[in-house]
Amino acid sequence: MEGFDFAAQIRVRFADTDAQGVAHNSNYFVWFEVARVEFLERYAGGYQKLRDAGIESFVLESHARFLQPAFFDDRLLVHARIHSVRGARFRFDYLVERDGTVLADGWTSHGAVDATTLRPTRLPAWLVESVTAATSSSAR
Amino acid sequence: MEGFDFAAQIRVRFADTDAQGVAHNSNYFVWFEVARVEFLERYAGGYQKLRDAGIESFVLESHARFLQPAFFDDRLLVHARIHSVRGARFRFDYLVERDGTVLADGWTSHGAVDATTLRPTRLPAWLVESVTAATSSSAR
Amino acid sequence: MEGFDFAAQIRVRFADTDAQGVAHNSNYFVWFEVARVEFLERYAGGYQKLRDAGIESFVLESHARFLQPAFFDDRLLVHARIHSVRGARFRFDYLVERDGTVLADGWTSHGAVDATTLRPTRLPAWLVESVTAATSSSAR
Amino acid sequence: MEGFDFAAQIRVRFADTDAQGVAHNSNYFVWFEVARVEFLERYAGGYQKLRDAGIESFVLESHARFLQPAFFDDRLLVHARIHSVRGARFRFDYLVERDGTVLADGWTSHGAVDATTLRPTRLPAWLVESVTAATSSSAR
Numbered sequence: 001m002e003g004f005d006f007a008a009q010i011r012v013r014f015a016d017t018d019a020q021g022v023a024h025n026s027n028y029f030v031w032f033e034v035a036r037v038e039f040l041e042r043y044a045g046g047y048q049k050l051r052d053a054g055i056e057s058f059v060l061e062s063h064a065r066f067l068q069p070a071f072f073d074d075r076l077l078v079h080a081r082i083h084s085v086r087g088a089r090f091r092f093d094y095l096v097e098r099d100g101t102v103l104a105d106g107w108t109s110h111g112a113v114d115a116t117t118l119r120p121t122r123l124p125a126w127l128v129e130s131v132t133a134a135t136s137s138s139a140r
Numbered sequence: 141m142e143g144f145d146f147a148a149q150i151r152v153r154f155a156d157t158d159a160q161g162v163a164h165n166s167n168y169f170v171w172f173e174v175a176r177v178e179f180l181e182r183y184a185g186g187y188q189k190l191r192d193a194g195i196e197s198f199v200l201e202s203h204a205r206f207l208q209p210a211f212f213d214d215r216l217l218v219h220a221r222i223h224s225v226r227g228a229r230f231r232f233d234y235l236v237e238r239d240g241t242v243l244a245d246g247w248t249s250h251g252a253v254d255a256t257t258l259r260p261t262r263l264p265a266w267l268v269e270s271v272t273a274a275t276s277s278s279a280r
Numbered sequence: 281m282e283g284f285d286f287a288a289q290i291r292v293r294f295a296d297t298d299a300q301g302v303a304h305n306s307n308y309f310v311w312f313e314v315a316r317v318e319f320l321e322r323y324a325g326g327y328q329k330l331r332d333a334g335i336e337s338f339v340l341e342s343h344a345r346f347l348q349p350a351f352f353d354d355r356l357l358v359h360a361r362i363h364s365v366r367g368a369r370f371r372f373d374y375l376v377e378r379d380g381t382v383l384a385d386g387w388t389s390h391g392a393v394d395a396t397t398l399r400p401t402r403l404p405a406w407l408v409e410s411v412t413a414a415t416s417s418s419a420r
Numbered sequence: 421m422e423g424f425d426f427a428a429q430i431r432v433r434f435a436d437t438d439a440q441g442v443a444h445n446s447n448y449f450v451w452f453e454v455a456r457v458e459f460l461e462r463y464a465g466g467y468q469k470l471r472d473a474g475i476e477s478f479v480l481e482s483h484a485r486f487l488q489p490a491f492f493d494d495r496l497l498v499h500a501r502i503h504s505v506r507g508a509r510f511r512f513d514y515l516v517e518r519d520g521t522v523l524a525d526g527w528t529s530h531g532a533v534d535a536t537t538l539r540p541t542r543l544p545a546w547l548v549e550s551v552t553a554a555t556s557s558s559a560r
Contacts, residue, residue: 013454014298018297018299026295027166046493060206062202069198071299155446161439166435213328306447307446309449341484342482346479
């Protein structure tokens with residue numbers, strides 16, 4: 001998908017569906033998280049590496065736009081990219097695709113905190129560099 | 141809470157928590173839905189009445205802002221109100237409160253469709269009137 | 281319900297339903313937990329009191345039998361009682377009812393561990409006494 | 421894993437974890453379902469093929485035994501096999517493994533119903549043959 005270099009694969013579970021016969025909207029935020037975790041694994045050594053560095057991150061804001069429903073057993077690609085990193089904050093963009101059709105898009109913003117003090121803390125330079133490199137690459 | 145006349149009561153379940161020890165962000169969208177369903181029951185005869193009228197509604201957009209974490213067993217109030225109704229579209233606003241502290245806010249927008257044709261359809265006049273009355277009352 | 285003195289109230293959420301139009305089976309185990317937490321609050325000072333006493337408990341086994349489906353917006357009673365307490369182990373029984381009809385029943389068994397060492401530990405006497413009293417009462 | 425010829429791959433999501441830092445017990449029943457769906461896809465043309473044949477199936481009973489906790493980001497194998505098929509009923513067995521360690525096991529029993537009448541109906545011969553073949557093979 002244009003503008004994205006990375007995607008996680010999601011298969012819609014029966015438990016994800018609701019009585020309208022489509023994937024319930026709350027699942028998209030779980031899928032965003034799955035894509036974010038896999039993105040960080042690919043480009044930044046994994047979310048666990050962040051936690052090992054004494055950093056926790058919290059979701060500050062979540063947004064999703066639902067364009068087309070997803071159904072049971074659909075194979076989806078959840079594209080993810082870093083939109084920006086500034087100090088203790090970073091934002092991810094997402095796009096949910098089924099066979100070339102965009103089903104949804106969205107973004108989440110996050111704050112990094114020191115795991116001990118729970119006070120905002122800058123993201124480590126190695127992380128910023130890793131994800132900036134990934135972002136530049138996807139902007140080509 | 142100022143500007144809201146209605147709230148659903150939510151108690152944070154252990155299953156809602158995550159390994160950070162707080163309620164996982166995806167749950168807030170389920171709580172928004174619980175509040176929306178109870179709001180429609182109070183002011184518009186219930187979501188089932190809509191379905192009985194041959195109308196289904198779909199979530200078009202979801203947004204949440206997380207200000208303070210919620211914890212296991214917290215008693216929350218999820219305030220909800222209709223923000224606007226225009227043709228086939230309507231929007232709800234939400235505010236999640238614990239003992240006077242705002243933990244989160246958000247909104248969702250929705251589209252009404254004919255349950256048979258799945259084409260956009262105006263909300264019935266009785267629904268618009270009911271929720272407009274509720275909205276005016278809350279704007280006093 | 282005969283044999284039960286306690287029940288938690290559950291309202292089936294739209295997010296709980298699946299594409300068969302009924303509440304998904306995995307939700308019953310969340311409802312069992314909700315009933316267990318409320319039971320412990322009523323008879324034993326709450327689950328948090330256990331955690332404050334340095335005790336964590338883990339689910340060792342879960343069982344459910346589904347007799348009739350539950351639907352969106354159903355008001356359910358999830359009856360719960362202590363079946364037995366022996367050393368570090370205890371078991372709860374459950375029965376899910378809608379207007380006098382039994383929809384499901386089940387049980388869960390649990391092990392108590394010291395929160396620091398994670399080794400099995402006897403449940404405190406005050407807890408055993410509290411829940412035994414509750415059990416005797418329900419056996420009348 | 422001995423006795424099993426098929427396994428689904430599951431990666432523990434952050435949303436699956438709870439405040440004890442482990443995967444919440446209700447998720448195992450979702451994972452069992454994921455394995456069941458993939459098993460039916462492999463050996464019986466998929467769950468959708470059943471639905472296309474006018475058959476719905478309902479979970480009648482679920483059981484799980486939790487031996488060791490699963491953690492965030494764990495890669496699990498959820499082994500699944502048909503235990504038996506008799507008339508309108510069938511049962512699956514499961515075993516959840518992480519790197520050779522059994523974390524949990526369980527089973528689910530199911531009833532097939534005619535999608536229109538919702539009355540119990542025998543599973544089609546082609547399905548019984550497919551899964552019996554799979555079972556025989558795994559019994560070697």
